[in-house]
Amino acid sequence: MKSIIAFVSILLMFVLVIPANAGGKEELQKHFKNIANKVKATENATEKREILNESFQKMSKALNTLESTGMISDKDQVGIDGLKATMQENQDELAGKNGFERVSDNQLNNFSDYVVQNMEQAEMITISLVSLLLIIILVVLLV
C-alpha cells in the first residue's frame, strides 16, 4: 500500500510540476539575468570578465552536449545553431577576437545587460520546450 501511495504521490507531483515549468526560454533568460547580477555585484573587472566568459563557455558546452545525444530534431538544431553562434559572438566580443572590438572594463556591466536584452528579444521559437529545459539542466550540471 505504501508503495502505491508513493507512486500516486510522485505521479501527481510530476503532473503538477509540468505547468510550473512551462517556459524554457524564461528559464534561459533568468539564467543570464543571474549572470548579469553577479557581474554587477563584482567590483573587479577581471572577475567580471571571468564570470561572463565562464557563462558563455558553459552554455556552449551544454549545447554541444545536447547535440551529441543525437536526440535533437532538425527544427531544434536550427535554434541551437543560432544560440551557439550568439554565444560565440559574445565570447569573441568580450575578448576582442574575430573582428570585434574588445569590451572595455567600464562597459562590462552594460555588456551583461546587452546579453540579457538580446536574449529577451530573440525569438527562439524553433527550440522546443524540452530542449530548452535540457539546456538549462545541463548548464546547471556542468561545472
Place this chain on the structure above:
Amino acid sequence: MQILHNRFVKNRNYVLLFVSIGFAMLTLILSSCSANIPVQQVSQNPVDSLLEIKYSIIFIIHGNGDYLYFDNSGNQIEADEVTLTEAIRIALQNPYAEVFIFHQKPTQHFLFFFSLKDGEFYYYRNGKLIANELYWRDQEKSNLDFEVAAYHRYRKVTPNKLINIFLYFGHEIPEFGGAGYDESYSERTFTIDDLANELKGFTSDFSKFDLTILGSCFGGTPYTINKLGSYSNTIIASPENLHLSYFDLHSFEQLDINLKDSDVHSFANKIARESFEKLTKNVQTEVSVVVYDVEKIQPFINCVYDNYNSTLISLKGMTQENLATIEHCDCADIPAYQISTINNGVNIFYRPARFGRSKNKLNHSGWKCWKY
C-alpha cells in the same frame, strides 16, 4: 491484537492515500483556476454621458507567448500585463475618450479538461469602465471576429469627427505562414494580412485610422506598412527588434493637452521621440522608432513593392529550418531599394546597439528587408 493493529495500519494507509489525492486535487484546482476577475457586464446599455467623445482608441495586447523581460532594477516583468495596466490608465485619464482594450491571453484549464476563456475585453468611456468580459478568441484562423464585433457593439455613434487610434502590442507578426504565433495553439495562424483584415473590420464606418501604432519587432517592412497603410494615415513602427518594454505611451494619458490641436502627425512624432528616449535610456540593444506618413511613402512603396513581394513568395516556399537562417537587413543595404524616395515620409529615430556587429551603424533607412 495483531488483527486490530493490521486494520489500523490498513486504515491509516487509506487515509494517507485519500489525503494525498485530496491535497493533490486541491492544488490542481487552485493551479488550473484562472486568477482573472470573473465575467462582468458593467453595463450593457450605458447611459450616455454629457461629455462628448473626441478620441476612439483600440488596444490589442497579445499575451499568449513569452513576454518576460527584466527592468533596470532587476524586476521580472510580463510585457503584456504592463501594457494592459498602461492602457487602463490611459482609459481612466481621458474623459473625452472611448477606449477598447482586448487582452489576448494563454489558454488555461480548469481540472485539465475544461478550457477557460482566453481573451479579456474592457470598454471605457469618459474615463469610466462600461464593460468588462471574458471571451473566446478565434481557435483556428485569426479573423479576430470577437474584437471587431465588440467594437461595433459598444462604440459611441456620434456625428462628431473622432480621432481614431489603433495600437497593437505583441511579437513580430509574420508576413506569411503565421503558425505558432500563439503558444497555446500551435496550428493557429496569425499574419499581417489577418491584422489588416481586422483593421478593415474596425474602419467600416470611417475611412482610416488617424494613427496606428505597431508595437512589435520588424514592423517597418514595405509589405507590413503598405498593408496597415490601407487603413491608417500615420503609422509608428520599429523596423528592427523592439524591446518588450515597447513604446512610451505617457503622452496618451493627457490627450486633451497633447492632441489639443488635433495634429495627429505631430503627436505621432512626439510619441516616437519619447519612445526613443525611453528605450535608449533603458536598453543596450538596437533602438529604432519610425513614423511613416502613409501618403508620402507611397512613391517608395510603389517602386519596391513587387520586388519585396517576390522575395516573400520565394521565402514562402522554404522549409521552416531554412527560413530560420534568413536574416533581416536594412533595405538600404540592398541595391534595388536604394532609390531617391527611400527617405520620403519617414521620420527615423535610430541608435545602433551598444555592442555587437552593428554597433557602428550610424543610420537607418527606416525600412526593413530580408537578406535574401
